Amino acid sequence: MSYNILWADDEIDLLKPHIMFLTSKGFHVTPVNSGSDALEEVEKKDYDIVFLDEMMPGMSGLETLAQIKQTFPSLPVVMITKSEEEYIMEDAIGSKIDDYLIKPLNPNQILLSLKKILDNKRLINEKTTQNYQQEFRNLAMQYQDRLGHDEWADIYKKLVYWELELEKSDDEGMSEVFLMQKSEANSNYSKFIRESYEDWLNDPKADKPLLSYQLMKQKVFPFLKSANEPLFFILIDNFRYDQWKVIQPLLEEFFSIEEDSTYYSILPTTTGYARNAIFSGLMPSDMERMFPQWWVSDENTPDGEEGLNNYEPDFLKKLLERNQLGNIKFSYHKILNSNQGKALVDNLPNLMGNQLNAIVYNFVDMLSHARTDMQMIKELAPDDAGYRSITRSWLLHSPLMDLLRKIADKKGRVIITTDHGMIRVQKPVKIVGYRETNTNLRYKHGKNLGFGEDHVLVCRKPERFFLPKPHVSTAYVFTEEDYFFAYPNNYNQYVNLYRDTFQHGGVSMEEMIIPFVTLKGK
Structure with a gap:
């Protein structure tokens, strides 16, 4: 040129x-x-x-x-x-x-x-394409091996890296190749979960990853036992590893990153199950058994997650007591809107007197569940790149960013994590269920469910997945890859409404392999 x-x-x-x-x-x-x-x-x-x-x-x-x-x-x-x-x-x-x-x-x-x-962009594009072509071959060869949970986490991180690199490129052909590779990776990952997940929960000798119910005890509580400074545990609901990577540069201006890792969400990958597991330190069936007054079933609810997390501070208090930390001073805050976020920033001087401040931010989850504005959300975030862009823009202008800056100014320590990720669903799987069947698009549970078993993980014995069993014949089914459940009634209308929306509850790298990051103010 x-x-x-x-x-x-x-x-x-x-x-x-x-x-x-x-x-x-x-x-x-x-x-x-x-x-x-x-x-x-x-x-x-x-x-x-x-x-x-x-x-x-x-x-x-x-x-x-x-x-x-x-x-x-x-x-x-x-x-x-x-x-x-x-x-x-x-x-x-x-x-x-x-x-x-x-x-x-x-x-x-x-x-x-x-x-x-x-020529900067052209040269970078050419080098990026050349490097990815080499990585494509390496990743394709890895799928042939018997991989463990650590290897799958590494593969997902590599895929996120290349997705963000190729996003800067104008090479549409290479982007299409990448999407095919990510789809193949999720297909192989789903097979891995089918073979491994039950063993993780039931076999003491199994090589298992860190799971939701172990997170506080293994990753958070050691900070409380070893340091006198306040710890801010910030859980951004429905937050993926790729979203973390696009906001990371914003936070590196005033934080040092001590750990940038991942852990695995339990199934179902939903707020009601995975987040309750984090704050209780228990699997869902144990929560139901030990604290029936706090466990709420998601059967026959208008939105499967409304009202399922009202007892997180109670669960956390009991978990601290079980780990000989009952005497620590802690706070719990759930932020559902900007005004609540601003009030939390104003309250920071008081929070600095606590050893633990648990903060749940629901922004990303609210965005993905904007049912009434579904078409608007589709237009704002038509693909993964759009969703990442919205997340970055939100954080940049949110009270959460103000809070993080003020914590950094005080040289505070922060943990940023999530309870599960999400995936953009593309392909429907037909299912038939009774009235009490839950409404989530990526997993269903109930009695006498009718479904095809392709691209579906089936759990006929909920106790093996440590899930509640309301009825003798209750089964759980989870869609894999980018599939979602659809009922035969008004099938086409339903599919058109929910295709290309971001959902969670099922089996995919995006939903299960999720970020855990520790930050220290510079």
Whole structure:
């Protein structure tokens, strides 16, 4: 591709060797002798980049730069100067230059600057595509091996990395290849869960990952026993690892990241089961048995998760007592809207007196469950990239960001995690159930369920999954990959409504392999 360069220097004749060098490389260079001539030129013709000498009689390079940026803010400008004075560099950088070169100039130095500014995206795209092609082969070979939970977590992290890298690329073909690979990965991951999940819960010798009900005891409580500083445990509901990676740069400005890892959500991957398991330290059937007054069934509810988590502070209090931490001072807060978030920020001085502050943020979950505005949500987040973008934008402007900044200012420690992730569903699986069958799209439980078993994990003995069993014939079924359950009645209308929405409750890497991050204020 040929580029047009405007070069302004009062000694432009001395730069002819450089201009000839650039011409030989395919660039078109227009030389002018002053800043005012440069301003006239950019008004008359489209240029891809401008070189400005800093020391010119009349209008200086910095003055010319300021006027160019007022009219053409996105036009790249490179400042060239003989001076190495720091204040000149700072002025130029503050005026949004794209590069800064010091005379005497070297031809390759100029060429590197041009490639960095003009060809940066193309070169990165080519290198990204080349590197991913190699990684594609490596990942495809890994699927042939017998993988454990750690290997699957590593594969998912690699896929997230490449998804975010390819998102910056314009190579649609490679993006399609990636989506096929992620789909294949989820298919193989579902087979792994079918073979392993029951053993994790029932075989003491099984090689098992950290699961929801073990999270507080193994990852959170050690901080309480070893440090006197307050710990902020922030659980963002329905939060995936890829969403964490896009907000990570925002937080690295004022936090050091001590741990960036994952753990596994239990099944069903829903708030009512997985989050209750976190705060109680128990599997669902044990919660129902030990605390029947706090366990709420999701049978026949208008929305399967409404009202299922009203006793999290009670569960947490009992869990602390069982772990000889009953004397610690703790608080629990559930944030459902911006006003509650702002009130929490205002209350931070009081929270600093607690050893543990558990905070549940429901924003991401509310967004995914915006049933009444389903079409709007589909348009705002038509794909995973859109969903990540909404999450980043929300955090940037949310009271949660204000809270995190203030905690960092006090050199506080924060844990950010979630109870489960979500997946964009694409393909329906027909199911028939009775009236009491729960409403979740990714898992169902009830008696005498009728369904095809392709792309479905079936649990006919709920006690093996440590799940409540309201009836003798109760079974649980979970959709795998990006499938979702649909009833035969009004089938097409139902499928069209929920296809391409983000759901949770089933078996996928996105729902089960979820972030656990510890941060320390800088």
